[in-house]
Amino acid sequence: MDINGRFNQIITTLFKGNKSAFASAVGVTPSVVDNIVGKRQGKPSFEVLEKVSAIAEINIEWLITGNGNMLKEQTQKPAAITKKEKLISTHSGNETYFESLTETTKKDKGAIPLVSERAVGGFANEHFTIKEKDVLAYYVIPKFRHLGVDFMIEVIGNSMIPRLYPGDIIACSIIHNSQFIQWNKPHLIATREQGLIVKRLRKSMEKDCLLAVSDNHEYDPFDIPKDEIVGIARVVGVIHLE
Structure with a gap:
């Protein structure tokens, strides 16, 4: 699975396929999301990767390389x-x-x-x-x-x-x-x-x-x-x- 597919997996798994909700949660425009998971299959900028990792609690290594788990590991107690x-x-x-x-x-x-x-x-x-x-x-x-x-x-x-x-x-x-x-x-x-x-x-x-x-x-x-x-x-x- 390439990085575009991983973006689509995030939207499907965490946002029930709602691309607009994903865009709002991450803080980007819907057109940015469409550019990545739509027909164009454009590559996300590093800024977008950072926003997805921070807001959606996504493992940045998995997002970029596909290695590891999709979600960041959550500690039980700070x-x-x-x-x-x-x-x-x-x-x-x-x-x-x-x-x-x-x-x-x-x-x-x-x-x-x-x-x-x-x-x-x-x-x-x-x-x-x-x-x-x-x-x-x-x-x-x-x-x-x-x-x-x-x-x-x-x-x-x-x-x-x-x-x-x-x-x-x-x-x-x-x-x-x-x-x-x-x-x-x-x-x-x-x-x-x-x-x-x-x-x-x-x-x-x-x-x-x-x-x-x-x-x-x-x-x-x-x-x-x-x-x-x-x-x-x-x-x-x-x-x-x-």
Whole structure:
């Protein structure tokens, strides 16, 4: 299988054959995707390869050479988060070093679950619960105590640089009513086609859509139909890992 075939495999496997959804997730135009997987069978630029590897969690070696597995190997627990004195930033914009980043158990008061991506696919449901098998660890973080944090999750992709970097841990508060969206603030959005994405949300000019905006200016804003959204959580804090 050549590199064009591997692109097609990604679209088929992760995006159910939806090339437009793949283009939006990666941050390229549909014409770029058509050029690679369409009749022309053009070769992707290195910039496109980097975007696919970062956003879609694709193994770059497999993408280029065909060697290894398609998906990057996922670690069960980000090792750096267990260390103290990591930089914690809250919604207020202030940053400080906080020594009490402590791994604990679910029983401890104020324990926040660090979850895998599959745990939060449908958190629009008012009865949303996190299954224990999807929890990577629990942490007590005093600075998050009064922020209404429901869960934490690792950032994937570079579309929110310089606000968020791959490997950062974001603290999320689930929004059960769209009236409580804080416009132009970072949110974690669960979508039917693209999975989980982190973007700033703004009002869209399109009917029944929200405008998703990246901090990384290499990624163009795009509209998300409201009926494609299955959950929204406000990003109220972030732990920047070293």
